[in-house]
Amino acid sequence: MIMDPRTRRMLEGPIAPTLLALAAPNVVMLVAQVAISVLEAYFVGWLGADALAGVSVTFPLVMLMQTMSAGGMGGGVASAIARALGAGRAAEASRLVAHAIVIALTMACAFTALVLAGGPAIYGAMGARAGALDAALAYSNVIFAGAAAVWLFNTLASVVRGTGNMLLPAGVVLGASPILMLSPALIFGWGPFPALGVTGAAVAVVAYYGAGTLVFLAYLAAGRSVVRLGLRTVRLERRLFRDILRVGAPSLVNNVQTNLTVVLLTALVGSFGTFALAGYGVGVRLEYLQIPLVFGFGSALVTMVGTNIGAGRSARARRVAWTGAALAAGVTEAIGLTAALFPSQWLGLFSAEPEVLRIGATYLRIVGPAYGFFGLGLALYFASQGAGRLLWPLVAGLSRLVVAAGGGWIVLRLLGPSLASIFIVMALALALFGTVVSVAMYQGAWRLRRES
Numbered sequence: 047m048i049m050d051p052r053t054r055r056m057l058e059g060p061i062a063p064t065l066l067a068l069a070a071p072n073v074v075m076l077v078a079q080v081a082i083s084v085l086e087a088y089f090v091g092w093l094g095a096d097a098l099a100g101v102s103v104t105f106p107l108v109m110l111m112q113t114m115s116a117g118g119m120g121g122g123v124a125s126a127i128a129r130a131l132g133a134g135r136a137a138e139a140s141r142l143v144a145h146a147i148v149i150a151l152t153m154a155c156a157f158t159a160l161v162l163a164g165g166p167a168i169y170g171a172m173g174a175r176a177g178a179l180d181a182a183l184a185y186s187n188v189i190f191a192g193a194a195a196v197w198l199f200n201t202l203a204s205v206v207r208g209t210g211n212m213l214l215p216a217g218v219v220l221g222a223s224p225i226l227m228l229s230p231a232l233i234f235g236w237g238p239f240p241a242l243g244v245t246g247a248a249v250a251v252v253a254y255y256g257a258g259t260l261v262f263l264a265y266l267a268a269g270r271s272v273v274r275l276g277l278r279t280v281r282l283e284r285r286l287f288r289d290i291l292r293v294g295a296p297s298l299v300n301n302v303q304t305n306l307t308v309v310l311l312t313a314l315v316g317s318f319g320t321f322a323l324a325g326y327g328v329g330v331r332l333e334y335l336q337i338p339l340v341f342g343f344g345s346a347l348v349t350m351v352g353t354n355i356g357a358g359r360s361a362r363a364r365r366v367a368w369t370g371a372a373l374a375a376g377v378t379e380a381i382g383l384t385a386a387l388f389p390s391q392w393l394g395l396f397s398a399e400p401e402v403l404r405i406g407a408t409y410l411r412i413v414g415p416a417y418g419f420f421g422l423g424l425a426l427y428f429a430s431q432g433a434g435r436l437l438w439p440l441v442a443g444l445s446r447l448v449v450a451a452g453g454g455w456i457v458l459r460l461l462g463p464s465l466a467s468i469f470i471v472m473a474l475a476l477a478l479f480g481t482v483v484s485v486a487m488y489q490g491a492w493r494l495r496r497e498s
Contacts, residue, residue, distance in 0.1 A: 099324045107305070121294065128353045143205050198263075226254045306447060322405050339378065344374070351363045412472075
């Protein structure tokens with residue numbers, strides 16, 4: 047059987063160099079995305095505390111859609127395609143593409159309907175009031191009206207990554223990035239553009255995803271990939287939907303748990319007022335940005351683990367998982383410690399308000415050192431996607447949710463209004479998340495079958 051060179055490298059190449067080669071384009075791509083996200087928040091911060099707080103409360107829902115489409119269902123898509131290619135079923139891998147598109151469009155419609163209808167209640171419950179609530183809705187309504195662009199972009203990128211091609215998604219992200227640089231022009235009305243405020247930032251985001259989607263569609267339809275897009279000739283099959291959803295659906299539960307944790311904690315912090323909400327929002331943005339950073343390693347883990355699992359090489363798949371987890375934990379811990387030691391370097395990008403800076407610094411000094419646990423657990427979650435074994439990552443995510451949100455509520459009742467106490471609970475919850483997944487993995491949580 048003739049095997050695609052990328053597939054052969056994932057099955058036979060040295061683990062660490064192969065994993066780093068796969069991850070490198072993603073990491074570069076995601077560093078660029080992080081930088082652009084930081085710039086967007088930087089410019090929004092010029093509009094004042096209300097605008098910054100408003101965009102901050104939308105962040106959990108926006109990231110929920112991002113993580114669901116890229117790391118959740120996207121992980122299911124990449125895993126299914128990688129396993130099919132690893133088992134030598136290239137035609138089936140191509141048929142999976144149309145099924146992935148159907149799932150993406152269905153999920154996008156659900157997000158659009160839910161957030162456009164429920165946005166005022168959701169953001170109000172998270173503590174947004176008056177000007178902050180107006181800013182949240184102005185930003186959110188545009189983003190979620192364009193949910194289809196986000197879902198298709200991330201789903202098609204996952205299709206391409208599932209084949210082992212990490213360069214094209216990275217190239218599309220970097221190539222389309224200048225569109226996002228329109229954000230300040232649309233916010234403030236520079237040049238020929240109207241001054242749209244926070245709405246302008248959202249318009250730039252949707253335009254970026256729309257342009258990238260067109261590039262992925264053209265690439266897959268042109269037949270240049272090992273998998274091809276042929277919507278006219280594909281008959282939808284339950285079995286192929288099931289192959290994606292058996293990994294994608296549990297992954298969505300994990301995404302919901304992660305984001306619900308932040309939503310509930312944001313609501314607790316929001317009870318301390320707008321400055322507390324803005325300070326925590328700026329601080330936790332750095333935590334959230336660990337997700338796309340680890341995704342750089344994680345997308346490589348999904349593909350490499352999935353390909354080896356499809357070929358029956360489970361022992362090698364586990365070695366891949368631990369190698370990637372160690373790399374991710376090292377990077378995220380370095381970021382967390384740096385932020386804890388020098389919080390003003392991050393916080394000063396977004397605000398000069400003393401109270402916002404004080405609260406943000408408290409968060410980073412307490413929670414930052416626990417980021418390594420978050421990176422460790424998240425990397426093993428992605429590896430488990432590739433293996434199709436997600437029970438323990440779900441248990442770990444639930445543990446984090448219960449300890450962080452439940453513990454934060456209890457602390458407020460027992461100790462009174464203390465943000466520092468809530469932040470300590472957050473750090474403990476991150477440590478628990480990484481520890482539970484690691485111990486379960488070490489104990490053989492997804493030993494599958496003897497190698498062939």
